Amino acid sequence: MSEIIPIPAHSFGARYKTAQIRGDAPAAETGAFSFKLLIAFFFLLYSSLPLMFPVLELVRPAQMIGGLALIVLLYEKVAARQGLDFAWPDGYLLAGFVAAAGFSVVGALWPGYAIDAALNLVKMGVVYLLIVNTVTNENRLRTLLWVMVLCGLFPALGSLWYWQRGIKIEGRAAWIGMYGNPNEMAYSLVVLIPLAVALSRRLNLGRRILVWLVIAAFITSIYLSFSRGSLIGLFAVLAYTGWRQKSKFARAGMLGVLVVGALAVPLYWSRGDGFNNLQEDTDLQERMTTYKVALAMYSEHPLLGVGINCSSVAWPLYAEANHLKNHKWLITHNTFLQALSETGTVGFLFLVLFFGAAIYRAWRGGRSDIPGREGVTELMAALEIAFWGFVVCGLSGGYVMSWFPYLLAGLIGAAGRIAAEPNQAPQSTGFR
DSSP states (O other), X not given: OOOEEOOOSOBTTBOEEOOOEXXXXXXXXXXXXXXXXXXXXXXXXXXXXXXXXXXXXXXXXXXXXXXXXXXXXXXXXXXXXOOOOEETTHHHHXXXXXXXXXXXXXXXXXXXXXXXXXXXXXXXXXXXXXHHHHOOSHHHHHHHHHHHHHHTHHHHHHHHHHHHTTOOBTTBOOOSGGGGSHHHHHHHHHTTHHHHHHHXXXXXXXXXXXXXXXXXXXXXXXXXXXXXHHHHHHHHHHHHHHHTOSOHHHHHHXXXXXXXXXXXXXXXXXXXXXXXXXXXXXXXXXXXXXXXHHHHHHHHSTTTTTOTTOHHHHHHHHSOHHHHTTOSOOOOSXXXXXXXXXXXXXXXXXXXXXXXXXXXXXXXXXXXXXXXXXXXXXXXXXXXHHHHHHHHHHTTSOOTTOSHHHHHHHHHHHHHXXXXXXXXXXXXXXXX
C-alpha cells in the first residue's frame, strides 16, 4: 500500500482544503501536462495570436487549450487518487461571486449579454482552479511568472509599434483585443512590474539588465497610454516596492525614480486631460457621473444588480438627459461600483471578500520566515504588490471582467499551497 503523506492545513492565516497525497504521487509530480497547457493558455492570452492570425479563431485556441487543460488535470488527479485543491476561503469566495453573477442573469436588463459575461467568469474561475492545482512547487511558480512577464512584451511592444505607426486610440497608445483599451493595456503592465523586479533579484547582472529593459518597455507603454489611473497605480507599485526593499540604498534609488517620474510626467503629457484643473476636466466629470449612475442602478436592484456586465447597457435608463447627448453607453469606471451595480449586494460582498482574502494571504506570506521557503516568500511579497496595483487601477477602471485579478489571485493561492507543504529539495529556476 502507498504511504499517506498529510499536507499541513494552514497557510498564513488561511486554510486549504487539500486532498491527501499518496507517497507514490507527490504533489510536485502531478499536473505536469496540464501545467504545460496552462503555460500555452497564458501565452495565447497575452499574445492575442488569433487576432493577428484570424484563421486561428476558427478553432478558438485559448478556449480549446483551457478546456483541454481542465480535462487533463482531472485525469491526472484521478490517476494519482487525489481530489482538487481549493484555497480556503479564496476559492470558495470566487465560486460565490461566479454564482452571484450567474443569478444576476435572472433580472438582467440584457439576459443574453449577461449570460455571455457569466460564462466568461466561469472560464476565469476554471483558470484560477488550474493555477492552484498545477503550480505545485516553486519552480513552476517562477516559470509561470516568467511567462507572464516575458509575454507582457506582446502588448507593451505591440502598443509601442502601433504608436510609432500612428495607430492610436484618441491619441493614446493601445494594441489589439482587450489591449485595444488603453486603460486595460496599461494596468495589465502595471501589475507585471513588481513580478519582474522580484524575478530579477536572483539573476546575474547581465540578465538583470535585460529584465530592467523589459520593465522600461512596460513603463513607456503605460505612460503613452495616458491612462491617469494606471499611472497612479504605477507610482503606487513603485512606492510600495521601494518601501519593501531591505537596502537603504535601494529605497533611496526607488524614491529618486519616483521623484524624477513625478516631475517628468507633466513635461511630456500630450493627452488633453491631465492632472491640472480637474474641476473642469470633462473626462473626470464623466467618470464621476458613472459612479452616480452605478449607485442609482444599485438602489433599484440592491440584491442581484442589473446583470453582470450590463451596467453599460443600463446607462441610458439611469443617466441624466444632458449626459445622453454625448454618450449613449458608458461603463462604470470603478471595479467595485461596477460589481455593486451589476451583481448587487451579494456579488459585491463575495468579490470584495475574495480580493481581501487574496491580499491577506499574500501579505502574510510575504512576511513569513519559513525555513527553505525564502524564494516563495519573496514571490508572495511581489504578488501582494501586484494585486494592490490592480486595486489602485481598479478605482478608476471597471475591471470586473478582466482576467488579471483572477490570475494573480490564483498565483497567490498556489504560492500559499506551496509554502504550506513540507519542505522539498531546492528547485532550479532555470533562469540563473
